Amino acid sequence: MMPAKQSSPDFKKSQFPAKNHDHGRCIDDAVAAAEALCARKGLRLTKIRRRVLEMVWQGHNPVGAYELLDRLRDEHKGAAPPTVYRALEFLLDCGLIHRIESLNAYVGCGTPDHLHSGQFLICRHCKRIAELSDDTISETIRSRADRLGFAVQRQTIEILGDCADCRRSQTA
Numbered sequence: 179m180m181p182a183k184q185s186s187p188d189f190k191k192s193q194f195p196a197k198n199h200d201h202g203r204c205i206d207d208a209v210a211a212a213e214a215l216c217a218r219k220g221l222r223l224t225k226i227r228r229r230v231l232e233m234v235w236q237g238h239n240p241v242g243a244y245e246l247l248d249r250l251r252d253e254h255k256g257a258a259p260p261t262v263y264r265a266l267e268f269l270l271d272c273g274l275i276h277r278i279e280s281l282n283a284y285v286g287c288g289t290p291d292h293l294h295s296g297q298f299l300i301c302r303h304c305k306r307i308a309e310l311s312d313d314t315i316s317e318t319i320r321s322r323a324d325r326l327g328f329a330v331q332r333q334t335i336e337i338l339g340d341c342a343d344c345r346r347s348q349t350a
């Protein structure tokens with residue numbers, strides 16, 4: 179029997195959102211998805227983990243660990259770097275956020291239910307990030323590496339460019 183087909187990711191959530199979209203909904207959706215995922219896997223979404231997730235989702239731009247620490251300290255006086263790093267590690271392991279290596283920063287994942295390695299489009303101007311999470315790209319890399327006897331542990335593809343909004347305002 180064929181295994182149940184994995185639901186395809188909602189690509190809309192991974193693309194550049196409209197400039198004036200209701201971002202509160204993005205945050206609500208991200209927290210709801212995290213709660214559901216943790217409940218399903220028997221993991222604990224502690225207060226700190228949830229708060230760090232919300233902070234990573236402050237926008238569609240990547241956020242650095244120290245910026246997160248500063249914000250967390252406004253709320254929790256004693257917050258130390260390990261607090262933030264442990265929360266980030268948990269969120270990364272769950273696939274709720276991604277690390278953007280070239281920027282040394284983190285961004286929320288719009289499709290955490292779909293196991294994927296990300297391909298990220300990074301706008302040079304507004305710094306927003308959109309995810310492609312295209313399985314055919316990941317598979318191509320995996321099979322080419324495999325032919326060289328190379329076992330892929332993790333793939334992160336970061337593509338720098340200009341988003342449609344920024345290109346429009348440049349030509350306007």
Ligand SMILES: [Zn+2]
Pocket residue numbers: 195199200201202204205237238
């Ligand atoms: Zn949003």
Ligand SMILES: [Zn+2]
Pocket residue numbers: 276286287288289290294296309311
């Ligand atoms: Zn993702």
Ligand SMILES: [Zn+2]
Pocket residue numbers: 301302303304305306340341342343344345
């Ligand atoms: Zn842009």
